[in-house]
Amino acid sequence: MNIKHEASCSLPTRWATFELHAFTDTSAESNGKEHLALVLGKFNPQTPTLVRIHSECMTGDALFSLKCDCGLQLESALEKIAAAGHGILLYLRQEGRGIGLVNKILAYGLQEKGADTVQANRMLGLADDMRNYSVCKSMLEYFNVHAVQLLSNNPDKVAALEKLGFQVQRLDHSVRPNPFNQEYLQTKEQKMGHLGKLGQGG
Numbered sequence: 001m002n003i004k005h006e007a008s009c010s011l012p013t014r015w016a017t018f019e020l021h022a023f024t025d026t027s028a029e030s031n032g033k034e035h036l037a038l039v040l041g042k043f044n045p046q047t048p049t050l051v052r053i054h055s056e057c058m059t060g061d062a063l064f065s066l067k068c069d070c071g072l073q074l075e076s077a078l079e080k081i082a083a084a085g086h087g088i089l090l091y092l093r094q095e096g097r098g099i100g101l102v103n104k105i106l107a108y109g110l111q112e113k114g115a116d117t118v119q120a121n122r123m124l125g126l127a128d129d130m131r132n133y134s135v136c137k138s139m140l141e142y143f144n145v146h147a148v149q150l151l152s153n154n155p156d157k158v159a160a161l162e163k164l165g166f167q168v169q170r171l172d173h174s175v176r177p178n179p180f181n182q183e184y185l186q187t188k189e190q191k192m193g194h195l196g197k198l199g200q201g202g
């Protein structure tokens, strides 16, 4: 077990009152990173559970940035889980596809000079995507979840969960693009294999 359950409380939101659970990553390389789970309902291993794995995006989730689709994806996931009446959102503290907040701002600066999101990471000597989903296994198993209906457009995430031993069915999780993130979403589709539906919203 590379994760420790630390605390829980109830969290009223616009969409539902979730249970909020805090975990600490106890693996040596993580420096005690803290992750969250927003949970609605109870689960059993036989029934697939609606799951969103959301990686922290300070600018999109908290600062209303239109440069990416993270904030809207977060809202949409909580809305879908509330509508279904059950599900889990894992909120993983791996900012900027894992490169960290300062590197992300550096990459945004390079993008203003013409680089795309993938080129900018490479100019900084960083991988396109440094996220690690291994903590998901312990977090989902803590809630007795083994089969997942995954809200995601990212085939890497599906593959990562399958490799961790979960049964995964992917559900489209596109949100409406805006004039500021159209290019970013196109790069994710063309260079990173994401399966969005540009222009179709929802």
Ligand SMILES: [Zn+2]
Residues within 6 Å of the ligand: 057, 059, 060, 061, 068, 069, 070, 071
């Ligand atoms: Zn973002």
